Amino acid sequence: MTATTSGDQTPALHFVKGHGTQNDFVILTDPAAHLDLTQAHVAALCDRRRGIGADGLLRVVRSAALVERGVLDALPDGVAPDDWFMDYRNADGSVAEMCGNGVRVFAHHLRASGLVAADRFTVGSRAGARPVVVHAHDAVHADVTVEMGTVRRDGDSLVRIGDDVYRGVMIDVGNPHLACVVPDLTATDLAAIDFSDGVVLEPDAFAHGANVEIVTAPGTPDGQGRLPASMRVFERGVGETRSCGTGLVAAGAAVLAHQGESAGTLCITVPGGRVEVGIRADGSHLRGPSMLVAEGHLRPGWDRPAS
Numbered sequence: 001m002t003a004t005t006s007g008d009q010t011p012a013l014h015f016v017k018g019h020g021t022q023n024d025f026v027i028l029t030d031p032a033a034h035l036d037l038t039q040a041h042v043a044a045l046c047d048r049r050r051g052i053g054a055d056g057l058l059r060v061v062r063s064a065a066l067v068e069r070g071v072l073d074a075l076p077d078g079v080a081p082d083d084w085f086m087d088y089r090n091a092d093g094s095v096a097e098m099c100g101n102g103v104r105v106f107a108h109h110l111r112a113s114g115l116v117a118a119d120r121f122t123v124g125s126r127a128g129a130r131p132v133v134v135h136a137h138d139a140v141h142a143d144v145t146v147e148m149g150t151v152r153r154d155g156d157s158l159v160r161i162g163d164d165v166y167r168g169v170m171i172d173v174g175n176p177h178l179a180c181v182v183p184d185l186t187a188t189d190l191a192a193i194d195f196s197d198g199v200v201l202e203p204d205a206f207a208h209g210a211n212v213e214i215v216t217a218p219g220t221p222d223g224q225g226r227l228p229a230s231m232r233v234f235e236r237g238v239g240e241t242r243s244c245g246t247g248l249v250a251a252g253a254a255v256l257a258h259q260g261e262s263a264g265t266l267c268i269t270v271p272g273g274r275v276e277v278g279i280r281a282d283g284s285h286l287r288g289p290s291m292l293v294a295e296g297h298l299r300p301g302w303d304r305p306a307s
């Protein structure tokens with residue numbers, strides 16, 4: 001992966017490493033879309049042994065530049081040419097439409113780096129515009145809310161995980177999910193689920209694969225009226241992660257549907273922390289922490305195989 005400068009003059013590439021409830025990302029700032037982000041390069045960079053290691057990569061790029069360079073055919077719904085665009089890739093190098101934790105970390109990076117000077121702005125994504133509010137931030141920590149858009153519920157489907165089969169709701173939050181609420185599942189049972197053989201979806205259920213969430217039924221509301229629940233997730237293009245923002249919104253909608261409700265606020269615990277999810281008839285939100293933990297440079301030639 002090189003900047004467009006040719007030959008051995010390629011400059012060292014600056015990166016930032018961050019996470020949202022331990023869903024971790026490599027962030028590359030590339031305003032004019034000069035980087036040639038191939039699937040193999042992204043996979044190598046996200047590899048925890050031969051690269052920096054991450055669940056995904058966030059390229060920080062001007063929306064218009066992605067269209068000019070042919071990465072996008074057109075600007076997605078509501079995205080303006082000047083908006084910063086989160087060009088998201090999974091750890092295996094595949095492209096995904098949206099990443100909820102990624103938007104929180106992306107917005108934090110924009111504020112902390114001075115690329116954006118306001119606390120309210122819009123981030124572009126392949127799933128459309130995602131308005132954010134940065135409630136507080138410093139160089140390392142931030143608290144960010146993302147408007148996650150409409151949650152579309154489809155029919156039910158099944159997933160096999162090891163010897164167990166779970167029924168869930170197919171939910172689109174810009175990207176596809178199967179959110180399975182298991183009423184009698186305790187937090188201990190949830191922690192014991194073995195994802196090591198992956199997840200097997202019904203063959204015709206999802207044209208492009210899906211992320212799978214296993215969620216407990218909600219407990220009694222907390223002091224702020226939020227329903228508590230716990231979740232684990234197996235992400236398309238990654239494997240099990242310690243959190244997934246779009247998955248949390250899908251899980252929130254599934255928990256509410258399980259209660260016979262279509263709107264409400266939840267506080268959901270994942271292995272990497274806790275976030276707030278709000279579901280409304282006309283949209284949804286995700287609020288939670290972001291951390292930017294490191295920065296550095298990729299050495300020119302990092303992607304050449306060892307001789």
Ligand SMILES: N[C@@H](CCC[C@H](N)C(=O)O)C(=O)O
Binds near residue numbers: 096101176211238
């Ligand atoms: N971790 C993300 C979701 C990333 C994309 C997902 N793996 C997919 O392929 O749809 C999140 O926080 O939403």
